[in-house]
Amino acid sequence: MANTSISDIDNLYSVQAKHRETVKHSTAQQRTKWLEELLKAVLSNEDAIQKALYLDFHKSAMETAITEVFAVEHELKQIIKHLTKWMKDKSVGRSLLFPNVSAYLHYEAKGQVLIITPWNYPFQLPMVHLAAAIAAGNVTMLKLSEFAPNTNQVVRTIIEKIFKPEHVAVIEGEVTETTHLLNKRFDHIHFTGSPAVGKIVMQAASLHLADITLELGGKSPAIFDRNISLRKAIKNVIWAKFVNAGQTCIAPDYLLAPRQLKSEIEQLFKQELEHAFGENPQHSPDYARIINEKQYKRLSSALSDAKSLGAQVVAGGSLDERERYIAPTVLSNVATSNPLMTDEIFGPILPIIYYNQIAEAISFVNQKEKPLALYVFSQDNKFCKHVIRQTSAGSTCINDAMIQILHPNLPFGGVNNSGIGQSTGWYGFKSFSHERAVADVKLIPMSKMFWFPYTEKTYKLLKWIKRIL
Structure with a gap:
């Protein structure tokens, strides 16, 4: 398969930018349906996946079944099972300091994300991280490694049968295409690879203050x-x-x-x-x-x-x-x-x-x-x-x-040189979501207690609050 042209990358980026709000507001039911279709496609294409991995790696059918297909199937089933619960607002409990405040966490899509995957598990890793991005409600550009062309073809075929390009776009290419992608403004970048390239990705993300997950390596x-x-x-x-x-x-x-x-x-x-x-x-x-x-x-x-x-x-x-x-x-x-x-x-x-x-x-x-x-x-x-x-x-x-x-x-x-951020399961969903803090004030605003002008009464109130905490 030929590399994705720079003009096609630009067009895909543009249409995804326009579509991000639609995907962001998708329901748990819609996202679950996408993931169920993805799971069904993975299982129905297992023979093609095994053949592709053999051509790229001489990898046995059993090893592919264990390390590639089962890993993806396991991840998708976990997300499908729990996604409705994960998407719900989560109460963080009350505080004596804020007796009139209902505090909770709201999970919202980060928006437009880029996932850059490596060659060593060329089916498992793209699918696992894409599943988390979909679950969190993002539009996604998925950059595959150029070193596993046979597996890439299967990944592309599966994804393009389920997702429109304004939702999920598969990108193939080498350094030129990856560099072009990294020059664009993304809300989150997920990279798996070496620490050396991870530093390049992190530097590129810093130009737009993009959130980032780095899965690197090291000497374990x-x-x-x-x-x-x-x-x-x-x-x-x-x-x-x-x-x-x-x-x-x-x-x-x-x-x-x-x-x-x-x-x-x-x-x-x-x-x-x-x-x-x-x-x-x-x-x-x-x-x-x-x-x-x-x-x-x-x-x-x-x-x-x-x-x-x-x-x-x-x-x-x-x-x-x-x-x-x-x-x-x-x-x-x-x-x-x-x-x-x-x-x-x-x-x-x-x-x-x-x-x-x-x-x-x-x-x-x-x-x-x-x-x-x-x-x-x-x-x-x-x-x-x-x-x-x-x-x-x-x-x-x-x-x-x-x-x-x-x-x-x-x-x-990982930690430091071996990575930044976390993935898989709930942590993958959380990684591709913004955990938004919400303080819902009931009845009297706390600011009223400290209203101008400050007086001796204000000082006594603060002293009393400090004593009871």
């Missing part, structure tokens, strides 16, 4: 305690790390483990990787590929550099440039200066760092930017609480990995 650690079932923990990490060939923002980026367990850990990684993908993972029907040549070269170069600086291959390590294949790889003794330890890996390579005391592991984490996720494996609740208190991360999962993003009552988001 997994920390093993001594008193765990190693095999179980390693299987958890293998699934989370190597699903989608490691191209997941909340995948464990590196593992911190007790040094005395080194031999057992490395042996178990070899065994469980073979159980998962066979003797040659390149032949496994369940293992995806790297999205494009640029990402393949970045990862293969970092792996080569790591080996030359003394990194030891615990498992995997093989590559095939023709297929953009990198085996599920586990390393130890990786130099701290290597890109694998300084940058987010975003691929199927897992370095293991061994520690003697947990204080070393915590210090190692805290020397880096705050991660999007942090994983703790321990049967000791005090150990888990200690790690959580001593670190900072967008989210944490204990004794599993990545599943926190699917919990319907938890927000998804």
Whole structure:
């Protein structure tokens, strides 16, 4: 599919600006109907979605069903179920200071929004964030990544059958088109991608003081305690790390483990990787590929550099440039200066760092930017609480990995370098809504008590109010 022309972007922006008030005043029933139609279209196009993801990633049908289709289905069902309740005004309770005031929060659409999505989950992420924008009553320009063209075609087909372009417009393009969009005035910009590009998006948003949600990334650690079932923990990490060939923002980026367990850990990684993908993972029907040549070269170069600086291959390590294949790889003794330890890996390579005391592991984490996720494996609740208190991360999962993003009552988001703002479920609806404070005064206005001219009576009244609060 050809890139959206600049003139088409301008026209779509203009018609959406004219239509925003109509969509803003849509009812819960109307919005629910749109979302129900979207859900129906997703489920009826599952075969096309699976085919597209295979063409873009060599992603298996089952992995697509789990990480793309199910994730969207789950999100849409949650929003459909709760949207009427979410849209209602919410009382915040009375105050002794304001006995005559009914105070509540009113949720209104932000208006005209831009969603910029990445290539790593090219069906899930556009649909999940679009669902929240629709639920909140916005008109939306949805900019898809240029690196997943087959999936983009399916996304476009689904959306254009349900929504008119003045409500939801799909934009395809590269840096030129994205830059042109960012120069426009939006009420909210939702961006998912790297911290480096996130800074560019944030700078562009600041020119118009646009509200913003940034879902970024970083080096998300997994920390093993001594008193765990190693095999179980390693299987958890293998699934989370190597699903989608490691191209997941909340995948464990590196593992911190007790040094005395080194031999057992490395042996178990070899065994469980073979159980998962066979003797040659390149032949496994369940293992995806790297999205494009640029990402393949970045990862293969970092792996080569790591080996030359003394990194030891615990498992995997093989590559095939023709297929953009990198085996599920586990390393130890990786130099701290290597890109694998300084940058987010975003691929199927897992370095293991061994520690003697947990204080070393915590210090190692805290020397880096705050991660999007942090994983703790321990049967000791005090150990888990200690790690959580001593670190900072967008989210944490204990004794599993990545599943926190699917919990319907938890927000998804980062902190500082790993993101700003929150998404999914109620938090996604809230992100795309303006939470408007309303104070409804009944009977006597409070200002009457402090009317001019100020007298001794005014002073006594203020003193009395301060005493009872």
